[in-house]
Each structure stands twice: as C-alpha cells, then as structure tokens.
Amino acid sequence: MTEDGMTWTGDPIWLADVLRDAGLRVIEHEGWRDRGHGDFEDLRGVLCHHTAGGGPDDWRTVQYGRPGLEGPLAQLVLERDGTYRVIAAGVCWHAGSGSWPGWPTNNANYHVIGIEAVSSGDGTDWTPAQLDAYKRGCAAILCRIDRAADDCVAHREYSTEGKIDPAGIDMDEFRRDVQAFIDGEDAPMSAAEVTELKDFITAFCGPIGSDVKDIREQLCGGGQRDTGQYAGWPQLNNRTVVDALADIYARLERLER
Structure with missing residues (x-):
C-alpha cells in the first residue's frame, strides 16, 4: 500500500530506475515508457515466467509478439547473465x-508486472546470476509498490490454463529469498547454489574437508591430527605456530625498549 493507504496506481515508468537502484544491469528499449496495451488500474504484484526459448533473441517475441498474440507480452525480460530488458510500462498480455x-x-x-526470464523451459538452464537478479528484481518492484513476497507468483501458480513456468524454480524458496531482500537482508543460498559453490571450491582446492586437518596440523602441531591435542611442533620448542609467533613478538617488543 502507499502512504495514504491506497494501492499503487499508474503505469510503472519507474521500472528502470528501481532495478538500477537495486544494483541490477538494465537495458532500456526505445519507447518503452509509451509501449503497452493501455494503462494499469493498480499494481498488486509480480508474475514470473520463462520464455521457453532460451536464446539471445527471446526478447523480440516479448516485445513484438507472436502469431495470434500482439506484443508486448511482458514488461521485463531477464537475460541469462542477469541483465534486465525494460520492454514496456503499459499493460502486457502475459497472465491469461x-x-x-x-x-x-x-x-x-x-x-x-510480468517478467519473462530467458530459459528453454525445461528447468535445467537457470544461471546463478539470473536467479539472483530474478529475486532482487522482484524484491525491488514489490518494495516500490509496498507489497510483500506473497505477491511474487509463478505463472503456474496463478494459471488455470495448465502453465508450467517458471519451470524448475521452487517458489516457496524463491519467495523466502525475495522477502529477505525486501527486509534488507542477504538472502540465504539455495541448496543448488551451495552445491555449485562446493563444486567450484573442489575444482580448485580439492575435496572439501581433506585439507582441514592439514591446516590445523600446521597451526597446532602433529599431535592435533592424532590425538586432538595442541601439542605444538618440536622445532618450535613444542609451541603451536600462534604461540611461537607470540613469543617472537614479545621478544621484539623487549628489544625495542
């Protein structure tokens, strides 16, 4: 709701600015502020879609339409690299x-407001940058119209026509993260994002966990690995690395006096 208690009304000519203010990359298509099938009555949420194409030219269908359905077909297109294309500020044919x-x-x-995210539609090709921008963009728009994440909805959740988009996205998890952004928090990583991060670390550093004991041993001494004790190193007079450094620091301080 707005400050006067009324639902936000009017066309969202602020879309590009709101998305940029959220730290997102934005491409403004020429004439977007005047493009659409008439004016909004009021704004109550965001409807999430996938394009079911997956290519770099998916935006053309959204802007210009397809046989039997005149464009624009959504206000925004979200590219796979997390860039938003602002297509229209007026009403678009996307909800059904x-x-x-x-x-x-x-x-x-x-x-x-409709967001068409570029995807093949099989639920397997979302990129981390795209999913992050999807959530941040929805949160930014909902903040602007003073709505919560409950009004961030998948087309499949709304539709009575058997729609499946956006395929592969758990909307309960998605809304949780959107609400975290609305509340000014860093949204927690999803299980898929955690797995991807682990895979990235493993590729460069080896299996996670295999080096922990080695690091602990280097810091605390050989006894740490075998007995769980901070035994220190014989060559450091049975001190740990931290204790040895502390001793060196203390000696240097005495020399300076």
Missing part, C-alpha cells in the same frame, strides 16, 4: 486466465 489471493480473477494483466 487464473487467480491468486488479492488479485482480480482472470484480469491480472491490468494489475501485475
């Missing part, structure tokens, strides 16, 4: 028939 609590039944086009 459906319902969601607090949204007008079968009339969401006049009340929600």
Whole structure:
C-alpha cells in the first residue's frame, strides 16, 4: 500500500530506475515508457515466467509478439547473465486466465508486472546470476509498490490454463529469498547454489574437508591430527605456530625498549 493507504496506481515508468537502484544491469528499449496495451488500474504484484526459448533473441517475441498474440507480452525480460530488458510500462498480455489471493480473477494483466526470464523451459538452464537478479528484481518492484513476497507468483501458480513456468524454480524458496531482500537482508543460498559453490571450491582446492586437518596440523602441531591435542611442533620448542609467533613478538617488543 502507499502512504495514504491506497494501492499503487499508474503505469510503472519507474521500472528502470528501481532495478538500477537495486544494483541490477538494465537495458532500456526505445519507447518503452509509451509501449503497452493501455494503462494499469493498480499494481498488486509480480508474475514470473520463462520464455521457453532460451536464446539471445527471446526478447523480440516479448516485445513484438507472436502469431495470434500482439506484443508486448511482458514488461521485463531477464537475460541469462542477469541483465534486465525494460520492454514496456503499459499493460502486457502475459497472465491469461487464473487467480491468486488479492488479485482480480482472470484480469491480472491490468494489475501485475510480468517478467519473462530467458530459459528453454525445461528447468535445467537457470544461471546463478539470473536467479539472483530474478529475486532482487522482484524484491525491488514489490518494495516500490509496498507489497510483500506473497505477491511474487509463478505463472503456474496463478494459471488455470495448465502453465508450467517458471519451470524448475521452487517458489516457496524463491519467495523466502525475495522477502529477505525486501527486509534488507542477504538472502540465504539455495541448496543448488551451495552445491555449485562446493563444486567450484573442489575444482580448485580439492575435496572439501581433506585439507582441514592439514591446516590445523600446521597451526597446532602433529599431535592435533592424532590425538586432538595442541601439542605444538618440536622445532618450535613444542609451541603451536600462534604461540611461537607470540613469543617472537614479545621478544621484539623487549628489544625495542
């Protein structure tokens, strides 16, 4: 709700600025502020889609339409590298028939912003940069219209026409992260992101966990590995590395006096 208690009304001509303010990359398509199928009634949320193409020219279909359906088909296109294309500020044909609590039944086009994220549609080709930008962009828009993550909705959740988009995204987890951004927190990593990070570390450093004992041994002495004791190193007069450095530091201080 706005400060006067009313739902935000008018076309979102602020889209590009709001996304940039959230630290996102933005491409503004010429004429986007005047593009659309009429004006919004009020704004109540964000509807999430995938393009079902996956290529660099998916935005063309969103902007210009396809046979039997005139474009624009969404206000925003999210590229695989996390860049947003701002296509239109007016109403777009993207929602179809459906319902969601607090949204007008079968009339969401006049009340929600559509984001078409570039993807083949099989749920396997999302990139970390794209998913992060998806959540941050939704959070930024919802903050602007004073709505919570409950109004960030998958097309499949809204639709009564059997839609599946955005395939492969757990919307409960997605909304949790969106709300964290709305609340000014760093959203926790998903299980998939944790796995990807582990794989990255393993590729460069070897299996996670294999070097922990080696590091601990270097710092605390050979006894650490075998007995769990901070036995220190014989060549350091049975001191650990930290204790040996502390002793050196103390000796240097005495020499300076």
